[in-house]
Amino acid sequence: MSYLKHLYCSACGQHYDPHTVQTFCQDCQAPLLAEYDLQAAKSVLDRDEFKCRPRSMWRWRELMPVYEIENQVSLGEGDTPLLPVPRLAETLGFHHLFVKDESMNPTGSFKARGLSAAISKAKELGIEKVIIPTAGNAGGAMAAYAARSGTEACIFMPKDTPFANMEESRIAGAKVILIDGLISEAAGMAGVKAREEGWYDVSTFKEPYRTEGKKTMGYELAEGFGWTLPDVIIYPTGGGTGLVGMWKAFAEMEALGWLEDMKRPRMVSVQAEGCAPVIKAFHEGAVFCDYWTGAHTIAAGLRVPKSFADQIILRNLRESQGTAVAVSDEAILAAQAELAEQEGIFAAPEGAATLAAFHQLAQSGWVQPEEKVVLFNTGSGLKYLK
């Protein structure tokens, strides 16, 4: 059912066995990525058949890492709306502006895709307890999918994480540990507990499968645009799973012969001015990010001082001829109001950040009025109400 062949290290290329529990490359301290037998898949799969299947990201099961269908742990994630936003576009003089509205996912954010994939694979591998450090939505999503699969869940979150994330985690039966610090400190503590007590750590990129869930956003975009890709994708970047996942999906679809042309989108990474390690490294021409000290922003999902996949994020941005933009919290709040007033979309601050970045890019001429642009609203504004 799945064409998953092996895992490989994103830095040294070494292969790892997907039939046993894996984390990341121990030699390089770098993420593992999944590789599929796309030659075999190409001769069997018909891109136009997928839309006849029941709606969820598991429509793409042959290109997902779970071998047995009964191991899928699903709450109906994926297949989110790709909304044209003509009123908003008009105010900016643009003609083809879209919002991919990930707030429609279970648990109200696109973290559902990644955690559905990770918890499904964990189930397939017989893992019984999972642990995660989170800036918010990943914890809530993990708790929900762990509950659905009968897996024990433990979550480390900063004590200033949005209230909804704490409550959704607790009500799903997860053990929630609030800490005085940032997600990086939470990651350290979760790592220690994982090693001491045998929990499986599903931190961003420390296991190989969350990216596979998030890559389905790339498949949906291509399908939604008639097997072509937009000119520009603007993505709010924390750990970068969606950015890396979509870039991977584009390569897979190209190998499958599914795309009408070879044109790939320019990828734009958006972060908050108070925590912008990717933006700094991108513009300095660096290969890795420096740890960002004193990270602060209202966009909790972007409060990530250093991603474990920084090297891949920077490489993908450059391969795509994209760019990286930092926006202020004030600009995020203004964009959040604008999206709601103009189009009725109550975006998470992270999602609103993409509109704030779009304003900058339109003003500088980096993006042109005739181009097809997709903003990612990664979560619901409702989850941030106090």
Ligand SMILES: *Cc1c(COP(=O)(O)O)cnc(C)c1O
């Ligand atoms: C986690 C999160 C992000 C960042 O996503 P990554 O894939 O980790 O870069 C953006 N927006 C929201 C709402 C999030 O929860």
Ligand SMILES: [Zn+2]
């Ligand atoms: Zn390696």
